[in-house]
Each structure stands twice: as C-alpha cells, then as structure tokens.
Amino acid sequence: MSLKKISILLIVMLFIFSSSVLAEDAETSCSCQEYRQLKLTESRMEGNDIWELQRELKKLGFYDQQLNSTYNWSTYLAVKEFQKANDLPTTGVVNESIWQQIAHKLKKGEKITEASSDDLEAPEGEVFLLIDTYKKKMTVYSDGEPYHEFPVAVGKPSTKSPIGEWAIIAKDAHWGGGFGVRWMRLNVPWGIFGIHGTNKPGSIGTAASHGCIRMYNRHVKILYSWVDIGTRVKIIGKRDPIKITHNLRPGQTGxxxxxxxxxxxxxxxxxxxxxxxxxxxxxxxxxxxxxxxxxxxxxxxxxxxxxxxxxx
Missing domain, CATH: 1.10.101.10 (PGBD-like superfamily/PGBD)
Structure with missing residues (x-):
C-alpha cells in the first residue's frame, strides 16, 4: 500500500473516531436549555423540558398519563386545566410565566423553600463537595468536616448524574438560560456535566435533569463564591451497569x-x-x-x- 493511501486511511479513521466521540458527548451532555415555548403542533414537540412539565403537572394533579417527553394531546389538555384552575388564559401554551406559576404552586403545596443562607460566611478550610443523588442533597465540607447542606436536583432515571470523583475545571458567572445564574463544569470525560442554577426551581429535590446538578439560583451564587478551579466533587448514587470490552492502557478515558x-x-x-x-x-x-x-x-x-x- 502506498504512503498516500495509508495517509488517507489514517485520516478517515481519525474522522470516524472523532465523530464517535462527539456523538457520545452529544448524547450525554447536560441539556438544560433556555425556556422554549411549548405547544401542541402537528409534528409533536419532544424533549427533556416536556418530561419535566409532565412530571410537575402530575405532582399537581393535572396530568395522569405516563411521562413520555412528548407534547401530545394529553399534555395539552393538562396545561389548559392548570391554566383554567389558576385563572390564566387557557391557551395550552407553556412559556416562562407558566413555568414560574407551576414552581410557585409546587413550593406552596409541598412547602419547598429556599432556606436562607445569606448570612453564611465562606468556609475557611479546603472545600470538598459530596453530592448524594439518593437524598438529592449536596454537603459542603471544610477541611473534611461538614459545613453546610444544599438541596439539589439530579439526573432523572434515564439520564443519571455521573457517579465518580470529579473536579471543577471551569466557572462562568454569566451562563444564563436554563443554567441559571452560575455554572461550574466537572471534568467528566464522557460528556458535559456541571453544577448550575436553574430556571425551574420546582425541580429542586427531585431527579429531573439530564445529568447535571441543579441548585436554587440564590444557593448556587453562594457555592460559586466558595469553590475554586480544582475543587473536588464526589457524586454517589445508582448508575447503569458498566462493561469492559477491551484491554485498558495509559491515556485512555471512559x-x-x-x-x-x-x-x-x-x-x-x-x-x-x-x-x-x-x-x-x-x-x-x-x-x-x-x-x-x-x-x-x-x-x-x-x-x-x-x-x-x-x-x-
């Protein structure tokens, strides 16, 4: 085989490998998007945000079907019933205002509150974060001792949060959209996952995200000021089975x-x-x-x- 053919073959193989890596990241990356308007369309809308909408309407007693991430006729009717019960225009359309109304009702009905942490001083020792996906709770440690706890939302059963020992590798104070007011990326090698605020506060305390760890916006602002690049984060919980199908060598990840x-x-x-x-x-x-x-x-x-x- 000529050198030219070998070079072409190597380029093709590299392209295929890169494409597979990008595809894996796309499947497992956090997808906490900005608000989009949800409504009944001829080509049915789908997505994680619709799954959350169905789950929250079900908790409030307006949706009694299986959660399927599709804005179908049953979801449309449930939205209209919620709007009617709360003296809102019965359009069947979900926008930012409807999300906030749903969150308000969940807080009121379940007595979910954003416990005040405004008077907390920053921990003086080395900070370490332990996230328990079973309890939907984050514990902040200072020099190995528990310092403060925050409620969180974790990955839903089909998109679990990454179990393992990670580090914060990036911080952004102006991420916005579905990521709330702060974003802290974790060094998970098979996708984009992080700790961030949320535009859906009603999800806190539940398994609702696409794998990321959500916090109330007021809480994530506090945590953001406590952690540095390199802060260690351990996530514990249930995960899907892992299979080893080939030999492992230095430099590999997964x-x-x-x-x-x-x-x-x-x-x-x-x-x-x-x-x-x-x-x-x-x-x-x-x-x-x-x-x-x-x-x-x-x-x-x-x-x-x-x-x-x-x-x-």
Whole structure:
C-alpha cells in the first residue's frame, strides 16, 4: 500500500473516531436549555423540558398519563386545566410565566423553600463537595468536616448524574438560560456535566435533569463564591451497569476506566481519583498490582487483570 493511501486511511479513521466521540458527548451532555415555548403542533414537540412539565403537572394533579417527553394531546389538555384552575388564559401554551406559576404552586403545596443562607460566611478550610443523588442533597465540607447542606436536583432515571470523583475545571458567572445564574463544569470525560442554577426551581429535590446538578439560583451564587478551579466533587448514587470490552492502557478515558479504578481501590491499590482517566496514579496502581500477582510486567489491564479483579 502506498504512503498516500495509508495517509488517507489514517485520516478517515481519525474522522470516524472523532465523530464517535462527539456523538457520545452529544448524547450525554447536560441539556438544560433556555425556556422554549411549548405547544401542541402537528409534528409533536419532544424533549427533556416536556418530561419535566409532565412530571410537575402530575405532582399537581393535572396530568395522569405516563411521562413520555412528548407534547401530545394529553399534555395539552393538562396545561389548559392548570391554566383554567389558576385563572390564566387557557391557551395550552407553556412559556416562562407558566413555568414560574407551576414552581410557585409546587413550593406552596409541598412547602419547598429556599432556606436562607445569606448570612453564611465562606468556609475557611479546603472545600470538598459530596453530592448524594439518593437524598438529592449536596454537603459542603471544610477541611473534611461538614459545613453546610444544599438541596439539589439530579439526573432523572434515564439520564443519571455521573457517579465518580470529579473536579471543577471551569466557572462562568454569566451562563444564563436554563443554567441559571452560575455554572461550574466537572471534568467528566464522557460528556458535559456541571453544577448550575436553574430556571425551574420546582425541580429542586427531585431527579429531573439530564445529568447535571441543579441548585436554587440564590444557593448556587453562594457555592460559586466558595469553590475554586480544582475543587473536588464526589457524586454517589445508582448508575447503569458498566462493561469492559477491551484491554485498558495509559491515556485512555471512559466509564470502563472508572470501573477499573474502583476495583483496584477495592482490592487495596491506590489508583488516585476514580475519574475515568488512566493517568499516573492508575499506572502506579496497575504496576504494583501486576507485580504482587506475578503478571506480565507492563501497564496494560488485560483479561488476566480483569479475572483477578472479578471484572467479567
């Protein structure tokens, strides 16, 4: 094969790989969009915001069908019933004003309040965040001691929040739209996820997002002032099963690497943070692991490695 053909083949392979990575990110990225007007159309509107609308109307007793993320006839009628019950124009159209009305009713009916944190001083020690997706709660630690708790919204069952040990790698004070008033990105290697405010305060305390962690806008402003780039964030909770289908090597990233790191830690080795990145700490851990178990002296996690770690 000529050098020209080899070059073309490599370019094609690189394009395919890049496209697959971008597609994966697109599927798993947080999609907390700005308000869009929801209404009944001939070509039915779909999206995570419609799923949230159905869920909140169901909690208020106006929607009794399955949540399906589609603005269908049942959703349209539920919106009209909500509008009628609250002396609003019965248009069947959902705009920002309707979202705010729904949030107000949820707060009133469920006694959801934004607990005042205005008088809190910033923690003096090193800040660490623990997010419990079971309890929908964030605990802020200062030098290893609990300092304050915030209610949060987490990923819904079909788009769970990323379980693992992450770091804040970017901050934006003017993100706007569905991300509320503040945005803090996490270094999850398989998508775009972060901690941010919300334009749907009624979702706080529930599993409603596309994977991101939502906070009340007044709370996220406080947290934003407490954390720096590099602040560690641990998310715990239930996740979908992870399969390892190939050997793992230094430099690779992904959910399979995260599972491998967790197993190394379980067996007494230190892979560093379980962040889905096969970096220096994970290299040291696999090297020690292979030495102790008498395996081939390299840095590849292969079938023998997976067998000993009970990774099938």
């Amino acid at each position: 959910k399979d690497v995260l599972l491998f790191q967790e197993k190394l830690r379980e067996y007494g080795f230190d892979p560093g943070y379980t962040d889905g990145r096969f970096g220096d700490s994970t290299e040291k851990a696999i090297k020690e692991f292979k030495y102790i178990y008498g395996l081939q002296d390299d840095l590849t996690a292969d079938q023998n490695t997976f067998y000993i770690l009970n990774l099938k």
